[in-house]
Each structure stands twice: as C-alpha cells, then as structure tokens.
Amino acid sequence: MQQFSDSQRPTPRGRGLESEEEEEEERRPDRPDLAQEQEAALTRDPRTGTVPRERLIEAKAQIDELLELRASQRAIGGSLSAANWTEKGPSNIAGRVRAIMPDPSDATGNKVWAGSVGGGLWKSNNAAGASPTWSKVSDTFANMAISTLAYDPTNTDIMYFGTGEGFGNADAIRGLGIWKSTDHGVTWTQLASTNAISAFYYVNRIVVDKNGWVYAATNTGGLRRSKDQGASWEAVAFSTNSASDVDVNPTDGTVYLTVGNSTTGGGIFRSSTGNSGSFTNLNTLTNSGLPPSGTTLRVELAIAPSNPAQMYALFCSSGAGTPAVTRNTLYGIYRSLDGGNTWQALPKPNDADPGIPDADFTRTQAWYDLAVSVSPTDPNTVFVGAVDIFKTSNGATTNATDVAWQQVTHWYGGFGFQEIHADQHAVVFVSGTHAYFGNDGGVARSTNATATIPTLTHINTGFNITQFYSVAVHPTNTSYFLAGAQDNGTQQFGVLSGTNTQDVIGGDGAFCFIDEDNPQYQFGTYVYSNIYRSSNGGTSFPTTLVADNNGSFINPMEYDSKANALYYAYTTGNLRRTLQATGTPVSASISLVTSSVPAPGVVTHVAVSPNVDNRVYVGTNAGKIFRVDNANTATPTVTPIYTTGPTGVSISGIAIERSAATPDPDQHILATVSNYGVTSVWQTTNGGTSWASAEGNLPDMPVRWVVFDPTGGKRAMLATELGVWTTDDLTAAAVTWQPSNTNLANVRVDMLRIRKNDRIVAAATHGRGVFTSDVFVVNPLPVQLTSFTGQSTDRGVALRWQTASERNTSRFEIERSAGGKPFHVLGRKAAAGTSTTARSYSYVDETVAAGTYAYRLHQLDQDGSATYSPIVTVQVKSSGAAWLSNVYPNPVVQDLTVELAEVVSSGTTVSLSDVQGRVVYQSAATPNTRTIRLRIPSSVRAGTYTLTVRAAGQHATKQVVIQR
Numbered sequence: 036m037q038q039f040s041d042s043q044r045p046t047p048r049g050r051g052l053e054s055e056e057e058e059e060e061e062r063r064p065d066r067p068d069l070a071q072e073q074e075a076a077l078t079r080d081p082r083t084g085t086v087p088r089e090r091l092i093e094a095k096a097q098i099d100e101l102l103e104l105r106a107s108q109r110a111i112g113g114s115l116s117a118a119n120w121t122e123k124g125p126s127n128i129a130g131r132v133r134a135i136m137p138d139p140s141d142a143t144g145n146k147v148w149a150g151s152v153g154g155g156l157w158k159s160n161n162a163a164g165a166s167p168t169w170s171k172v173s174d175t176f177a178n179m180a181i182s183t184l185a186y187d188p189t190n191t192d193i194m195y196f197g198t199g200e201g202f203g204n205a206d207a208i209r210g211l212g213i214w215k216s217t218d219h220g221v222t223w224t225q226l227a228s229t230n231a232i233s234a235f236y237y238v239n240r241i242v243v244d245k246n247g248w249v250y251a252a253t254n255t256g257g258l259r260r261s262k263d264q265g266a267s268w269e270a271v272a273f274s275t276n277s278a279s280d281v282d283v284n285p286t287d288g289t290v291y292l293t294v295g296n297s298t299t300g301g302g303i304f305r306s307s308t309g310n311s312g313s314f315t316n317l318n319t320l321t322n323s324g325l326p327p328s329g330t331t332l333r334v335e336l337a338i339a340p341s342n343p344a345q346m347y348a349l350f351c352s353s354g355a356g357t358p359a360v361t362r363n364t365l366y367g368i369y370r371s372l373d374g375g376n377t378w379q380a381l382p383k384p385n386d387a388d389p390g391i392p393d394a395d396f397t398r399t400q401a402w403y404d405l406a407v408s409v410s411p412t413d414p415n416t417v418f419v420g421a422v423d424i425f426k427t428s429n430g431a432t433t434n435a436t437d438v439a440w441q442q443v444t445h446w447y448g449g450f451g452f453q454e455i456h457a458d459q460h461a462v463v464f465v466s467g468t469h470a471y472f473g474n475d476g477g478v479a480r481s482t483n484a485t486a487t488i489p490t491l492t493h494i495n496t497g498f499n500i501t502q503f504y505s506v507a508v509h510p511t512n513t514s515y516f517l518a519g520a521q522d523n524g525t526q527q528f529g530v531l532s533g534t535n536t537q538d539v540i541g542g543d544g545a546f547c548f549i550d551e552d553n554p555q556y557q558f559g560t561y562v563y564s565n566i567y568r569s570s571n572g573g574t575s576f577p578t579t580l581v582a583d584n585n586g587s588f589i590n591p592m593e594y595d596s597k598a599n600a601l602y603y604a605y606t607t608g609n610l611r612r613t614l615q616a617t618g619t620p621v622s623a624s625i626s627l628v629t630s631s632v633p634a635p636g637v638v639t640h641v642a643v644s645p646n647v648d649n650r651v652y653v654g655t656n657a658g659k660i661f662r663v664d665n666a667n668t669a670t671p672t673v674t675p676i677y678t679t680g681p682t683g684v685s686i687s688g689i690a691i692e693r694s695a696a697t698p699d700p701d702q703h704i705l706a707t708v709s710n711y712g713v714t715s716v717w718q719t720t721n722g723g724t725s726w727a728s729a730e731g732n733l734p735d736m737p738v739r740w741v742v743f744d745p746t747g748g749k750r751a752m753l754a755t756e757l758g759v760w761t762t763d764d765l766t767a768a769a770v771t772w773q774p775s776n777t778n779l780a781n782v783r784v785d786m787l788r789i790r791k792n793d794r795i796v797a798a799a800t801h802g803r804g805v806f807t808s809d810v811f812v813v814n815p816l817p818v819q820l821t822s823f824t825g826q827s828t829d830r831g832v833a834l835r836w837q838t839a840s841e842r843n844t845s846r847f848e849i850e851r852s853a854g855g856k857p858f859h860v861l862g863r864k865a866a867a868g869t870s871t872t873a874r875s876y877s878y879v880d881e882t883v884a885a886g887t888y889a890y891r892l893h894q895l896d897q898d899g900s901a902t903y904s905p906i907v908t909v910q911v912k913s914s915g916a917a918w919l920s921n922v923y924p925n926p927v928v929q930d931l932t933v934e935l936a937e938v939v940s941s942g943t944t945v946s947l948s949d950v951q952g953r954v955v956y957q958s959a960a961t962p963n964t965r966t967i968r969l970r971i972p973s974s975v976r977a978g979t980y981t982l983t984v985r986a987a988g989q990h991a992t993k994q995v996v997i998q999r
Contacts, residue, residue, distance in 0.1 A: 066543065066562065067403050067458070067475075069588040070521060076656070077639065078737045078756075080712030081683035087711050088178070088209040089231040094734030094757050095177040095781065098774045115750050115761035116773035118810035122499060123516065123797075124534030125804055128523055129477025129495040130154060130502045133200065133460040136184035137471070139191040140219070144465035148172075148220065149478055150181025152200045153802025154500030155780060158220070162480065162494060163469065169498040172220065174780035178211035179802055185241040185249075192219045193247075193264065197238025201254035201277070201296060202333065202403055209236045213251065215265050226265040234259060234274070244283045250290065250309065252278035258292050260309060271311045272304060279333045284343040284374075290314075291375065293334035293348070296402070301331040303348060305375050317375050324369065324378035330356035331366050337407040339414030344374045345431060347381075347409060347417055351401035363402050364395040368419065370435060379435035384425040387442055387450040397421035404458040404474075410484065412467030418484075420459025422446055424472065428487065444491055447541075455479050455491050458522065475522040499534075499804040501526070504589050506799035507547045508790040509554055516797060517559060517573070518805050519544030519589075525559035527573055528805065539576055540567055548594035548601075551791065556599075556617045563590050564603050564611065580620050581613055586638070593641040593651070598667055602651050604638035610653055614667055625671050627653060627661050632675045635659055639709075642689040646700035652676075654686020660706055662723065676723025677706065684710045688741035692748035703748045705729065705765075707738040716741070716753070718765060731770030733760065742787045745794050745811055752796065754784035759798060761810075779806050818844055818866070818894045818902070821873070825890050825909040829990060831881035832909050834890055841870045848893035849878050851952055853886060860893075861952045868897075882948035883911045884981045884992035919984055919991035920965075926996035933967040933984060943986035945969060947995065949978065960986075971997060 079086045134150030138158075147162040155174030161167050178198045187193035199210020212229030216222060229235040234256025242250050249261040257273030258281060272278070277296040283289070290309040295301020303325065304314040318325040331350040339345040348369045354362030369378040384396040391398045397405060401421065410416035415430040424443040432438050448454025456476025464470045464484065472479040477495040502521040509515035515529035517539075524538035525547050531537055538544070545560035557569040559576055564583035567576040585605050592603030594616070605611035610625040627635035636657025644650035651666040660677035687709035694700035699722055706717045706726075715738040716729040733753075740754035753760045758776035783801040790797075794811035823836040834849065844866035850858040861882075867874050880888075888911060892904035921934040933945060943960035945967055955975050960967045967984075977999040983992050 066588065067400070067522070069562075070543065073588045077685045077687065077709045078711060081681060081710060082712055086209060089211060089236075090711060090735045091757060092177050092211060092231055094736045097732075097734050098757065098776075098781070101773055114763050114773070115744065115752060115810055116763070116775045117777070118752075118759065118761065118775040118808045119777045120759075120779040120798070120806040120808045122534070122778070122803075123528060123805045123807055124499060125501055125526055125528070125536035126497055126499060126533060127495060127531075127535040128501055128520075128526060128538075129493075129498040130500040130521065130523065130802065131458075131460065131475045132473035132478055132500070133182050134184040134196065135461045135463045135471045135473045135478065136186065136194075137463060137465045139186050139188075142466070144469045144471075147471060147478075148184055148194075149473065149498070150184055150196055151500035151802060152180050152182065153502050154782065155179050155802075156181055156196060156223070157498060157500070159494070162471070162478075163465075163482065166496065167480070167494040168496045171780075173223065174782060174803055176214065176223070176781065177225065179780070179782055180210050182210065182238055183241045185243050187243045187247050187249075187264070188245060189243075189247040193217055194220050195241050195243070195249065195265070196223070197235075197241050197251060199235075199237035199239075199254070201237030201239045201279070202405075210238060211236075213238055213241070213265060228261070228265060228267055232256075234268075234270070239278065240280050242281050242283050244288055244290075244309075245285065246288070248309070250281045250283065252281040252292065254278075254296055257294075269311065271309055272306075272314045280336050282336050282338050282346075284338060285340060286343050289343075289374070291336055291338065291346070293336050295332045295334050295351070301334045301350060301353070302328060303334060303336065303375065317378075320376065322377060324380065326350055326366055327356055329353060330360070332363070333402055333405060335405045335407050337409045337417070339409040340411040342414040344372060345409075345414040346371050346375065347407050347419075347430065348378070349401075349405050349407050349419060351397075351405060361395070361399065363397075363399045364392070365397045365401050365405075365421065368407075370430060370438070372431065381430075381435050381438045382440065384419065384421075384440040384442065386423055386445075387452065388423070388445060391422055396423065396425065400458070404460055406459045406462050406473075408462035408464060408470070410467050411464050413485075416467070416485065418443075418462045418470065418472075420462055420472065420474070422457050422459070423452070424455060424459055424462075424491070426487075426489065428485075441488055443488055453491060455493065456522075500802055501804045502801045503785060503799040503805060504544065504801065505546045505786050506788050506797045506805055507549045507557075508788045508795070508797050509549050510551045510790065510792060511554065513790075513793070513795065515549075515573075516805060517547040517549060517557060518799055519547050519560065521801070525576075530573070539569075539573060543589070545589045546592045546603075550594070550599070550617065551596035553617070558594060558601070558616070560590065560592070562588050564592075564605070566592075566601065566603075566613075568616070570617070580616060581622065583611070585611070591638060591640050593643050595643045595649075595651075598649055600649075600667055602641045602643070602653075602666065604641070607637050608635045610638055610641070610651070610663065612666060623669070625663060625666065625673070627655070627659075627663075627673055629661075629673055629675055632659055632661075632678055635661065635675075639685040640687055640689055642691065644691050644701055645693045646691065646695075650701065652689045652691065652704070654689055654706065656683075656685045658682060658684040658686065658708070660686055660689065660723070662701075676719075677717070677726055679726075680708070680717070681713050684708045684713050687737070687739045688754075690741045690743050690751070692743050693745065694748075703743075705741045705743065705751055707741045707753065709737045709739055711735055711737065716770075729762075729765060729770045731762070731767075731772055733772045737783075739783070739785050740787045742789055742796070745789055745791070752787060754787050754798065756783050757781050759784055759787070775810070779803075818842075820892070820894070820904055823892060823904050823907055825888075825907040827883075827909055827911045828879075831879050831883050831990075832888060832890070832911060834878045834880065834907075836876050836892060836904070838867075838870070838874045838876075840872075841867045841874065843869055843897040845895045845897045847876065848895065849880075850891050850893055851880060852889040858889075858891065859952065866894075880952060882946075882952040882954065882981060882983065884983075884994060885911055887911070919993060922982060922993050922995060925993075926998045927971065928998050929971055929973075931969045931971060931982075931995070933969065933982070935965045935967070935984070935986075938963055938965050943967070943984065946983045946985075947971070947975065947980045948983065949980055955980070973999075 138146035156172040212235040237254030240252040280293040302318040306313040333351040350366035352360040352366035406420035444455035445452035446457035458475040461473035525540040525544040526536040550556040566581040568578040636655035640654035658680040688707035692703035736756040744750035786799040946957040
C-alpha cells in the first residue's frame with residue numbers, strides 16, 4: 036500500500052477528490068461535546084446522577100495491594116493476571132494535548148514536558164532536534180487527565196500538574212487534583228490537600244508567581260492559592276464558580292483571573308495582591324471596552340512577557356445580549372495596552388475553509404478549543420488557535436481594526452495551508468523564534484515563529500496517547516489491525532513501517548470490523564451509523580454501506596462474519612440490521628419492545644452468538660438484555676433474558692462462552708455494566724433464566740467490555756477504567772479479579788478482541804493506543820503434573836507429587852506461604868530432565884509450627900521458562916503442645932529455657948527456624964532431663980522464629996521472639 040507524507044495523507048475513504056470543496060465534504064470535524072455527553076451517560080452513578088471519578092483513588096489503592104499478593108495467586112499454566120502486553124502504537128499519531136511546558140533548565144527548547152488528557156505525562160529530550168522522540172514519564176497515575184503544567188520560578192526543581200479536563204460537557208473526564216514533583220520531574224506525588232476534593236476535580240490552569248505561591252484556576256472551586264507549595268489552599272475568588280484561566284504579571288505580581296466555562300458566564304478580574312475580596316471585575320469598569328456581563332462563557336488570557344501591560348483575551352459567546360452572538364462561537368478577541376483598564380476589540384480571524392464561518396474560527400467550539408499566546412520578545416506577535424492556528428505581527432497597531440491575522444495552518448492541509456491537526460488547546464513559546472502547539476493530534480513545533488507564516492511540524496514520534504474506542508483484528512495477518520480513534524479517524528496498523536499507522540476514514544473513528552472469512556472486506560465507521568466498506572483489504576474504503584445519523588454518537592454495533600450482517604443501535608427501542616454487507620446491502624429495523632418490556636431503552640451493546648447462527652444479544656441503557664433469534668429474517672424472535680437489574684444503567688459488554696452443548700449451547704453468558712455505583716459483572720449458566728453477580732472484589736469503576744478465555748469458560752478478561760482485569764475462576768463462590776496490566780498503563784480500555792487462529796488478544800485503550808497480549812495462547816508446559824499433595828505428619832508436612840512426563844525440566848522449587856504472606860523457597864529437587872514415564876518426588880517440611888500453610892511447586896525448564904503448580908493447603912496441629920511445658924523468657928535476648936512435661940531419655944534435638952523455614956540454630960539436649968537451657972548465638976538476628984523440639988518420635992513447636 037502507498038505510504039503518505041504529512042502533506043499527502045489519504046482522504047477519509049481512501050479515494051482522490053477532484054476539488055477542495057469535495058475534500059471539505061469528505062473531511063469530517065470531530066464532535067468532542069457529543070462524545071463527552073455519551074461518556075457521561077454511560078458511566079454516571081444512577082443514584083447520584085454524577086460521574087464519581089474520585090472512586091478511582093480507592094481502585095488504584097486496591098490495584099497496588101493486589102499486585103503485592105500476585106505471586107501467591109498464580110496457578111498451574113500461569114494465571115491470566117500475569118498477562119504481559121506489547122504496545123502496538125501508533126508511534127506517529129498522538130491524541131489530545133492541553134498541557135505543554137518547556138523545561139526551565141533548558142533554554143534551547145529541546146527538553147519539553149507534555150500532558151495528555153488520557154495518556155499520562157510525557158517528556159522529550161530532543162524536541163528541537165531533527166528527529167524528536169517522546170518517552171513516557173508515567174502512565175500509572177491514579178488519574179491520567181493531565182490538563183496543565185507549571186514550575187516554581189523560585190526553585191525550578193519543583194513542578195506541578197493539574198488533572199481534569201474542565202472544558203467539556205458533563206463530568207466525563209473528571210480529575211483527581213494536583214500532583215507535585217520536588218526532583219525536577221523524576222518522581223511525582225499527589226497533593227493530599229487536593230486528593231478527591233471537589234474544588235480540584237477540574238484544574239484548568241496552574242501558575243506559580245515570583246514568591247513561589249501557587250494559583251490554580253478550577254472549574255468547581257474558582258481560584259485557589261497555596262502559599263506553602265501545595266500543603267494547604269485558600270479560596271481567593273469565586274469559590275463555587277468556574278475559573279478558566281489565571282495569569283500573573285511577572286513584574287509586579289498582579290493576578291488576572293478569567294471566569295467562565297462552557298455553561299456559566301465569563302469575565303476578567305484583576306487583583307494587585309491575589310487576596311480574597313480584592314478582585315475587580317474589569318468587564319464592568321467604565322468604558323472598559325469588554326463584552327457586557329452575561330454575554331460570554333469561557334475566557335482565555337495571555338500577558339506579553341516583554342511588556343506585561345499589553346495583554347490579549349479571547350471570549351466564548353453565551354448566546355445572550357443584543358445583538359446576540361451564537362452560543363459557543365467566538366464572541367471576540369480583545370487587546371489591552373494599559374494593564375487591563377481599557378480594551379479594544381480586534382478583528383476576528385477569517386478561516387479560508389468555507390465550512391468554518393467568517394466570524395467564528397472556532398466552528399462553534401470556543402468552549403472546547405481556544406488558545407492564545409504572546410511572544411516573549413515581541414508583544415505584537417501573537418498566536419491564536421481554535422480549529423486552526425492564526426498569527427499577527429502587529430498586535431499593537433494604533434487602530435485596532437488594522438490588526439491583521441494570517442492563517443498559518445489548516446486542519447487537513449487544504450486551501451494552500453500546511454496541515455496541522457484540528458482543535459488547538461495550547462501555544463507555548465520557548466523563545467521568540469521557537470514555539471510548541473498542543474492540539475487533538477498531539478504536539479507541533481515551529482522554529483521560525485517570527486516568520487509571517489511560520490512553518491509548523493508535528494513531532495509525535497513515540498507519543499502514543501491516541502484515544503481509541505474500538506479495535507478489529509485481522510484473522511491471519513498478525514500485524515494488521517483497524518482501530519477507531521477520537522478525532523483521529525480509523526487508523527490502519529501493519530501497513531506502514533514499524534508501529535506507524537495511517538487514517539483510512541477521517542473525523543472521529545468509531546467501531547470497525549474485518550470479515551473473518553474474507554478479510555478483503557473491512558468496515559469502518561465515522562459516527563452514528565455512517566459505515567464505510569473496503570473490498571480490497573483496506574487499500575481504500577470507497578463504498579458508503581450505511582449513511583444514517585440515528586443511534587449514539589459512537590454507535591455500538593457488531594458484525595457477523597458468517598452471515599455478512601451488521602447489527603447496530605438505532606432509535607430508542609430498536610436494533611438496526613444490514614444484511615449482505617459484502618454485497619448490495621439491505622437494511623431493516625428490529626423492535627425490542629415486548630409485552631414484558633415495553634420500554635427497552637437505547638441499545639448500548641451488541642454481541643453475536645459464537646454458537647447459534649443468526650442469534651444476536653443486545654444490551655440497553657435501561658439495564659436490559661435481549662436475545663434475538665433468527666435476526667436475519669423478517670420475523671425475528673426477541674426474548675428478554677435480563678430485566679431485573681438496576682434501572683438507569685448501561686450494558687457495556689456481553690460475552691457468550693463457546694460451546695457445543697445441546698439443545699442450546701448459549702448457557703454461560705457474562706454481562707458487564709459501565710456505570711459507577713452498581714454491580715458491574717453478571718453471569719448466567721442457564722442461558723439467562725437466572726443471573727448472579729460475578730463482581731467479587733472488583734473496585735467500583737466502569738467496566739466496558741468482557742471476553743471469555745477462548746480455551747474455556749472458567750476464566751475471563753475485562754476492559755475497565757483502570758486497565759485490564761482478569762479472573763481465573765468464574766465458578767468460585769466469590770470471584771477474585773486481578774489487575775492484569777504488565778506493560779499496560781492505568782488507562783481506560785474500551786474494547787478487547789481475540790484473533791481466533793492464535794488467540795492473541797488486542798486492547799483498544801482510550802489514551803495509550805493499542806496493545807496486544809498472548810496470555811490466551813496455549814504453550815506446551817515443561818512438566819505434565821498429575822498430582823501434588825501435602826499431609827501433616829509427625830516429622831512435619833510431607834509433600835508428594837508425580838509427573839506423567841517432563842521435557843527439558845531443570846528442577847522443582849518448593850515454596851511455602853504462612854498467614855497470607857508471600858511465598859518463599861524452602862528447598863529444591865532436581866528434575867528428570869526429559870522423561871516420558873511417570874516420576875515421583877517427595878519433600879518434608881520439618882520447620883512447621885501449628886497453623887495453616889500453603890505450598891506450591893515452581894517448575895523450571897532448562898531454558899529458563901517456568902510455571903507454577905496448583906496450591907495445596909495443609910493444617911498442622913500442635914501434636915506436642917502438652918509435652919512442651921514452658922519456654923521462657925519470651926521474648927528472649929540470649930539465654931532461653933525449655934521445660935518438658937516429662938523426662939526424655941535420649942535423642943532430643945532443639946532447633947530454631949526463620950519465617951522462610953531455614954534452620955538458623957540447632958542443638959542436642961542433655962539426656963534424662965526435663966529442662967533444656969540454650970544460649971542463642973549472636974549470629975541469630977532479632978525476629979520471630981519457630982522453636983522445634985524433637986524426641987522419642989514426637990515433636991512440638993512454639994513461636995519465639997528474639998530481641999537484640
């Protein structure tokens with residue numbers, strides 16, 4: 036397939052267009068507002084009506100606890116929790132960036148920090164070089180929605196980042212406060228003063244003044260200030276309102292605050308001290324020149340570093356006032372030359388794109404994408420960004436109407452302008468000639484910012500923060516995937532070199548599919564039910580299979596490769612199907628309304644049975660699940676199979692275990708729910724007649740997808756708000772789930788897909804690209820273990836095991852755990868190497884006291900591969916408790932006395948063993964005595980030990996504490 040440079044990227048459906056007008060029609064803008072509205076609806080707690088992302092703090096703590104215990108929970112053949120993930124990219128396409136911070140220690144601009152709204156914190160050490168690359172600092176924070184970055188000018192080793200994307204609808208991407216570093220970004224700690232505090236759910240901007248005081252403009256807590264580097268905060272303005280931006284005059288410390296977001300009124304406020312009660316509303320000053328109160332929402336402000344009296348402000352319209360300016364469009368751009376006392380309206384940029392109104396270069400998205408920055412060396416050089424980027428070099432012209440804006444970029448490279456991704460969120464200068472730009476496509480750079488039309492270049496190599504909704508796996512080509520991304524189209528993997536990808540359908544990418552029987556047929560979706568088809572293996576997608584704006588924005592759907600049928604959400608209470616998807620399509624609706632369920636809701640998930648032809652399962656936002664039989668006919672049969680769950684929840688996943696059982700193989704089904712505050716996982720083993728919770732120990736967080744282990748229905752995998760979770764036993768009375776994220780971030784995962792022929796599983800993450808794992812791949816084990824038992828005896832615990840065959844086996848390591856503590860190696864047994872006959876082994880643990888012990892075998896191959904046996908549990912009773920009369924003093928420093936209940940003639944031994952079962956001291960007692968005196972050598976360190984006395988075929992134990 037042809038490879039494209041940035042200036043020759045393929046059109047959305049992979050076919051050339053004759054004119055820019057046609058290309059404009061094909062290129063589709065994204066709709067972040069609709070995506071966020073849908074996300075909020077799918078995840079809000081039905082009891083509170085909110086999206087309580089602060090609960091992820093507890094979930095993250097639970098992950099940490101479970102990881103500490105992981106070693107003790109591995110089973111023979113390896114647990115699913117040991118899943119190891121491989122990053123597949125994209126390495127050349129990034130996602131949304133709102134936070135950019137040049138490193139204060141590097142004036143060259145090479146070192147740059149960037150925060151992704153879904154993929155964590157990143158850094159480049161060569162951003163100004165010929166081939167810039169990025170590396171992640173961390174993508175395991177409790178919250179990944181990084182919205183702002185700042186450093187302390189009094190100590191540049193101190194840095195801060197804020198979380199929560201406040202410029203959006205509802206509360207779908209809420210943050211969890213502010214993180215701080217004191218070692219120049221090496222390590223980061225969440226500030227306890229902001230942890231799960233509602234005022235810090237959305238931190239829009241952080242700035243640190245010349246005193247080291249930290250100001251945070253927040254959506255729900257107004258302006259907050261800390262004078263002690265974040266240890267405590269005070270509300271200084273609008274404590275219950277939205278502060279969209281804050282700037283500080285670098286010379287005299289005057290604080291400028293802008294108030295407003297996508298829903299509440301905006302304005303500019305000023306204070307010489309930053310103290311509570313000292314802010315003046317500049318909009319209401321006589322002859323201020325600013326918009327009247329109530330006419331604007333979000334406001335973005337920039338102060339000229341070289342002349343702080345000169346500043347610029349961009350206003351989003353509220354739709355109010357006379358004459359009214361359309362809501363969420365650009366109300367205006369204003370300039371002040373006197374520190375904010377008076378302002379002049381500047382001309383609005385005029386985008387060459389006819390799809391972008393002349394008076395609104397934001398395309399009604401001023402609530403979402405709005406940015407302004409002033410050159411540090413020239414107060415007249417200003418960049419503004421919305422959909423595209425504009426620049427002026429005469430910002431201080433006496434007559435404000437003479438200020439000229441030059442268009443610098445266009446979102447798909449049309450009309451003679453260079454292509455830079457749409458939706459600008461950040462512009463940051465390093466010097467007068469060097470600037471960085473953050474947008475929905477990552478980071479761009481200019482090294483000639485003083486030019487009339489500067490040259491911008493995307494610098495996203497390795498910056499894998501793409502926000503995917505879906506992924507499709509090729510049935511035979513192991514490197515080929517399709518994946519639908521927020522504002523980055525449908526990305527095609529495995530065609531360009533390495534982990535680079537290219538978009539084959541533009542705009543917002545949604546669900547996508549590859550026919551399992553004939554992969555020449557592939558399908559991708561723009562939004563709603565606008566579905567495009569490729570019949571040449573993905574080389575192009577020229578066929579509009581379905582053009583329909585019903586359903587959800589990112590519309591749930593599924594493809595039946597055997598029937599060549601697409602099933603997707605439609606209007607309320609209806610499922611839509613398109614038959615003959617590889618030929619001439621025929622579409623019809625299927626009503627889900629039944630006599631028992633008159634209000635089925637909107638379809639939120641669709642699954643095709645792997646066992647029964649033309650059977651489809653449908654979940655809805657009313658918490659219902661339906662089975663649709665004969666779904667390809669004019670008279671399908673709709674059967675409600677889950678109707679008793681909580682109301683107001685959305686079914687996010689349905690998985691059916693593969694089975695050949697008769698008469699109906701669809702007996703074992705898993706279903707997941709994406710809302711907070713409800714049971715997230717349910718299962719039925721009788722086809723839906725009854726359901727039981729499989730929630731187990733799963734934290735309270737959205738669950739977005741579920742798959743069975745293709746080798747059997749006992750194990751399953753979930754896509755969640757915090758990565759992938761798995762269980763090894765769905766049959767347990769209390770199902771245990773484990774985080775399974777080795778080399779995968781604490782990131783939202785939207786979808787899991789398994790390739791049938793090799794069982795590779797692909798994960799579509801919403802912030803860190805696509806990953807794959809071979810955890811479901813069945814590899815031959817070095818040992819075929821037929822039995823492993825443990826029994827308490829007079830000598831201790833006798834362990835016995837038998838193998839039917841061994842292949843290149845090196846040894847067995849015997850491991851023990853007591854009291855829930857991690858396993859430790861007790862001893863080793865050499866293995867047979869290679870054998871096809873039965874082999875028997877045994878080992879006696881003589882260092883046990885009364886209690887319960889868990890044992891397992893670590894089976895090691897000669898090439899280093901290994902697996903664990905099942906765990907056996909043994910209860911040890913203190914058979915010699917009455918015989919061992921007393922042990923004192925306890926705790927003991929050096930001299931210990933052991934008293935027996937009767938005289939023992941000979942052969943008495945006394946030993947001390949540590950918590951790992953190692954004997955650290957042993958002595959033979961004097962015959963014909965009831966009292967044994969021991970002097971414990973100084974080489975035995977302080978700690979808790981097991982004292983074991985053996986004589987006349989008996990043994991007794993007691994815990995002894997040694998102090999030093």
